[in-house]
Amino acid sequence: MIAGNIVAVYRHGGGLNLRGVAWIAATIIPLGFGFVAAKIVFTHFPIGFYMALTYFLPALYILPLIRGNRLSALRQEWAVSSWTILLLGFVSVLGSYTFLKAISVAEVSTTAPIVNTSTIFAVLGGIIFLGERAKIPQKIVGVVLAFVGITILG
Amino acid sequence: MVYSGLFLALLTALLWAVFDLVSRPLSVRSKNPIALSVLYNILGGVFALVFLFIEPGRFAGITATILAFTFLITVLYGIVEATQFFARKYLEVSYSSILFQLTPVVVLAGAILFLGSMPRVRKSLVLVS
Numbered sequence: 001m002i003a004g005n006i007v008a009v010y011r012h013g014g015g016l017n018l019r020g021v022a023w024i025a026a027t028i029i030p031l032g033f034g035f036v037a038a039k040i041v042f043t044h045f046p047i048g049f050y051m052a053l054t055y056f057l058p059a060l061y062i063l064p065l066i067r068g069n070r071l072s073a074l075r076q077e078w079a080v081s082s083w084t085i086l087l088l089g090f091v092s093v094l095g096s097y098t099f100l101k102a103i104s105v106a107e108v109s110t111t112a113p114i115v116n117t118s119t120i121f122a123v124l125g126g127i128i129f130l131g132e133r134a135k136i137p138q139k140i141v142g143v144v145l146a147f148v149g150i151t152i153l154g
Numbered sequence: 155m156v157y158s159g160l161f162l163a164l165l166t167a168l169l170w171a172v173f174d175l176v177s178r179p180l181s182v183r184s185k186n187p188i189a190l191s192v193l194y195n196i197l198g199g200v201f202a203l204v205f206l207f208i209e210p211g212r213f214a215g216i217t218a219t220i221l222a223f224t225f226l227i228t229v230l231y232g233i234v235e236a237t238q239f240f241a242r243k244y245l246e247v248s249y250s251s252i253l254f255q256l257t258p259v260v261v262l263a264g265a266i267l268f269l270g271s272m273p274r275v276r277k278s279l280v281l282v283s
Contacts (some may be wrong), residue, residue: 020244024253026237032260034230041223044215048206052199053224054231059195061232065188073189080183081190088176089197095169097205098162106159114163119251121171126247129175139248146255 042100051096113151119143171251177239178247187239195235 042050066073078085102111123143126132132139184190242250 017244020241020250021253023237023241023244024250027234027241028254028257029260030230030233032257033264034227034234035257035261036264037223037227037230041220041227044220045213045224046206046211047209048202048204048211049213051202051205054228055195055199055202057228058232058235059192059199061229062188062195062236063192065236066186066192070189073186074193077184077186077189077193080185081180081193084176084180085190085193086197088173088180089194090201091169091173091176092194093198093201093205095166095173096202098169099166102159102162102166105162111159111163114160115166115170116255117164118167118170118174119255121167122174122251123248125171125175126178126251130178130247132246132248134246139252142252143248146252149255 047097047100051093055093113147116147116151120147174242174247174251177242178250181239181242184239184243187243188236191235191239194239 038054045053063070081088099115102115120143123139127136127139180190181187245253
């Protein structure tokens with residue numbers, strides 16, 4: 001996994017946004033610890049209640065971090081994002097639901113490698129749909145290495 | 155049963171990839187990624203409530219420890235939500251989705267710290283990897 005990441009982000013004189021990498025680090029550390037804690041608690045709640053809690057409360061916590069007029073900031077984001085924010089919320093919740101259901105009806109060791117193909121789909125989708133054409137071979141080698149690492153862990 | 159699990163796993167993979175692909179242009183266009191995150195979480199919470207009606211389920215074995223861990227999860231996810239759209243704003247999907255695969259390394263550290271034994275650590279890693 002680590003090798004895959006190094007290959008993917010290694011730069012020959014430019015391309016990688018270090019500020020972005022710092023934000024990713026700030027994201028995956030609490031995310032990883034959150035997953036560990038989620039494993040302990042999610043079966044104790046109705047699935048819809050648990051998911052609603054994990055969306056509403058974080059929104060409440062970070063609301064004070066919005067600078068200036070909060071309502072107008074939210075309105076502005078709504079205007080900019082249009083229907084895609086609805087799609088994002090729907091896809092996110094449905095993805096969480098199908099993941100929790102998948103691991104409840106099949107062995108996680110079977111489902112985890114399949115779930116992790118999302119990275120392959122995302123990288124290919126980024127190249128095809130979002131025009132992220134820089135260093136394509138490097139990205140493909142990186143994603144394959146990361147995928148193999150995770151599958152071996154499974 | 156196993157086939158439905160595999161189908162659900164594949165569906166999850168596709169949905170998570172769609173999430174990555176949709177969130178990138180949204181983050182780039184966003185003037186205020188935290189406001190974007192608040193909006194996304196409110197909408198996500200509303201959609202999640204629909205599942206409460208589809209699959210009511212029940213509360214089981216709620217203890218003070220479970221409530222404490224639940225609170226901890228919401229705080230950790232709060233940090234994730236405060237940062238993830240900044241990360242997606244500055245990095246292409248084809249980089250960020252690979253970097254997100256480092257999460258299991260953090261899980262390994264977390265599982266060793268909080269869950270202790272290696273079989274449980276392995277199980278946690280498989281669950282989230």
